[in-house]
Amino acid sequence: MNLRYAIFPADPGAHLFQVSLELDDPDPLGQAFALPAWIPGSYLVRDFARHIVRLRALDPAGRRVRVAKTDKHTWRCAPLPAGQGLTLAYEVYAYDLSVRAAHLDTTHGFFNGSSVFLLPAGREREACRVHIFAPRERRYRDWRLATALAPAPGTTPGSFGTYLAADYDELIDCPVEMGRYVAGHFTVEGVAHEIAITGRVPQLDLARLTTDLARVCAVHARLFEPRSRRPPFDRYLFLAMAVDDGYGGLEHRRSTALLCRRDDLPHIGMKSSTEAYRRFLGLASHEYFHAWNVKRIKPAAFVPYDLARENYTPLLWLFEGFTSYYDDLALRRAGLLTPAQYLDGLADTITTVTQRSGRLKQSLAESSFDAWIKYYRQDENAPNSIVSYYQKGALVAAGLDLAIRAASAGRRSLDDVMRLLWRGYKRAGSAYAGITEDAVAPAILEATGVDLARTLRTWTRDTREPDFAALLAPLGVHAQAGPALDSPHFALLGCRVAGGAEGRITQVFDAGPAQRAGLSAGDQLVAFDGLRAGGGRLDALLARYAPGATVEILAFRRDELLRFEVQLAQHPPSKWKLALDPKASAAARRLRTGWLGAS
Numbered sequence: 346m347n348l349r350y351a352i353f354p355a356d357p358g359a360h361l362f363q364v365s366l367e368l369d370d371p372d373p374l375g376q377a378f379a380l381p382a383w384i385p386g387s388y389l390v391r392d393f394a395r396h397i398v399r400l401r402a403l404d405p406a407g408r409r410v411r412v413a414k415t416d417k418h419t420w421r422c423a424p425l426p427a428g429q430g431l432t433l434a435y436e437v438y439a440y441d442l443s444v445r446a447a448h449l450d451t452t453h454g455f456f457n458g459s460s461v462f463l464l465p466a467g468r469e470r471e472a473c474r475v476h477i478f479a480p481r482e483r484r485y486r487d488w489r490l491a492t493a494l495a496p497a498p499g500t501t502p503g504s505f506g507t508y509l510a511a512d513y514d515e516l517i518d519c520p521v522e523m524g525r526y527v528a529g530h531f532t533v534e535g536v537a538h539e540i541a542i543t544g545r546v547p548q549l550d551l552a553r554l555t556t557d558l559a560r561v562c563a564v565h566a567r568l569f570e571p572r573s574r575r576p577p578f579d580r581y582l583f584l585a586m587a588v589d590d591g592y593g594g595l596e597h598r599r600s601t602a603l604l605c606r607r608d609d610l611p612h613i614g615m616k617s618s619t620e621a622y623r624r625f626l627g628l629a630s631h632e633y634f635h636a637w638n639v640k641r642i643k644p645a646a647f648v649p650y651d652l653a654r655e656n657y658t659p660l661l662w663l664f665e666g667f668t669s670y671y672d673d674l675a676l677r678r679a680g681l682l683t684p685a686q687y688l689d690g691l692a693d694t695i696t697t698v699t700q701r702s703g704r705l706k707q708s709l710a711e712s713s714f715d716a717w718i719k720y721y722r723q724d725e726n727a728p729n730s731i732v733s734y735y736q737k738g739a740l741v742a743a744g745l746d747l748a749i750r751a752a753s754a755g756r757r758s759l760d761d762v763m764r765l766l767w768r769g770y771k772r773a774g775s776a777y778a779g780i781t782e783d784a785v786a787p788a789i790l791e792a793t794g795v796d797l798a799r800t801l802r803t804w805t806r807d808t809r810e811p812d813f814a815a816l817l818a819p820l821g822v823h824a825q826a827g828p829a830l831d832s833p834h835f836a837l838l839g840c841r842v843a844g845g846a847e848g849r850i851t852q853v854f855d856a857g858p859a860q861r862a863g864l865s866a867g868d869q870l871v872a873f874d875g876l877r878a879g880g881g882r883l884d885a886l887l888a889r890y891a892p893g894a895t896v897e898i899l900a901f902r903r904d905e906l907l908r909f910e911v912q913l914a915q916h917p918p919s920k921w922k923l924a925l926d927p928k929a930s931a932a933a934r935r936l937r938t939g940w941l942g943a944s
């Protein structure tokens with residue numbers, strides 16, 4: 346029996362979707378319904394049910410059935426005679442312009458099923474059918490629809506109509522975009538790929554975009570399936586929302602939702618690729634890699650997802666960190682980054698991770714486990730208390746890859762480990778139980794013959810980091826930390842100050858001059874050694890002082906003016922630079938070429 350949903354963008358001006366769910370055979374003792382508390386891929390309890398505005402339950406004759414809430418995201422209907430059907434009708438307020446929720450206005454509509462489709466308790470395995478209605482008014486008559494959901498017979502892909510999902514998990518894993526998007530198409534080994542771009546992007550170079558995306562997607566598919574080179578789906582959809590400022594992505598099994606800056610997208614006549622465009626390609630690459638790593642290969646804690654509460658895993662460093670490593674590496678392999686550009690990006694990641702003292706206090710396993718209350722809920726103390734499982738996880742992936750390549754004389758790499766995990770997923774089929782933490786080192790050993798169990802433990806359970814100078818030397822890459830010249834006050838004063846006229850301190854770094862003097866996050870800098878300090882003047886002022894100088898800083902804390910004596914400090918050598926060693930041996934060059942391709 347199908348779960349039959351219908352969704353209607355009833356009032357774009359009021360940001361309201363109308364949703365209904367029909368059940369032929371509800372639980373006669375009182376059917377319960379719930380909305381997920383979180384959306385897979387974004388590890389924070391978001392309580393989507395708070396956006397349900399009005400909910401009614403009706404019997405087949407249209408009479409109201411009593412319904413009561415039993416917890417923050419669950420409703421229960423009154424008992425009904427056996428065999429009597431039930432319809433739920435409700436409104437969802439959709440005004441969250443992110444990749445994680447739902448948004449509806451007069452320019453477009455977007456939703457994740459986890460924001461709009463209530464699940465009848467106990468029926469997560471049942472097939473779903475959803476009718477998606479077009480908005481009523483004439484001004485929306487040119488809206489189209491883009492989703493990775495399968496159209497039912499009679500519905501043309503790209504049009505409003507009926508769509509199908511094998512179960513609730515698939516239903517909420519296929520976001521839907523509606524509006525006047527621009528679409529580009531390409532194929533990877535015969536598999537159709539589409540990118541649908543919403544938002545005004547003047548002079549968009551769609552041909553360049555699809556050509557470059559095709560190259561990136563082909564690299565990922567080739568990594569996992571060196572023989573067939575085919576991705577594990579029949580169709581893939583990139584949904585991109587272009588805005589003036591924004592960044593984010595959320596992975597799904599055969600699509601992704603992206604939020605980007607308009608300026609990240611290429612325009613006709615753009616000669617060389619810009620950093621912003623490479624960043625967009627990196628984001629698309631990241632989400633596409635997730636189609637294997639986290640949407641299919643999964644941590645054991647996500648098999649199956651428990652959508653009512655936090656799902657704790659110590660392994661986000663494997664699922665987000667490794668994906669972050671491969672996102673840019675794929676751009677390099679596709680020829681969209683030069684080796685030097687690739688190494689610059691890796692150096693930036695090393696710099697970012699090593700500049701923050703939180704890395705000495707939290708392990709990657711802890712960072713993963715506590716994502717729900719720490720990484721996703723960062724406050725002003727985050728740099729002093731947490732480590733990013735994205736960034737340090739990417740460094741661990743790089744460290745493992747380099748160690749495997751060096752130990753196997755270039756015959757094996759982290760690619761072999763990913764393929765092993767992928768074969769394990771495919772072999773298990775519906776019995777797939779996911780990856781446990783204990784299984785990672787043995788998988789590396791099995792795939793490569795290299796035993797990195799102890800090393801991996803120090804990098805993920807302890808707070809140690811890969812030593813890149815040592816790991817890169819055998820590959821003919823020189824790594825060194827130098828002065829942090831591009832952010833002088835970062836080290837000299839030891840705090841971060843928001844842009845704008847106010848001069849508000851946003852973060853104070855451990856053991857730095859600002860913290861020692863007692864300056865705190867939230868303080869508003871008024872004067873630095875007798876001169877106005879806000880309005881972006883601080884860097885220029887700091888540049889006039891040598892380390893060791895003592896200055897007077899006046900700052901408001903709430904409405905009280907306070908005076909601080911601050912002894913400025915030396916920049917630590919914290920900015921990493923990676924460079925190809927022109928004098929590398931032939932053996933080192935061979936390893937380097939195996940990793941980064943020809944330079």
Ligand SMILES: [Zn+2]
Nearest residue numbers: 631635665668
């Ligand atoms: Zn990710």
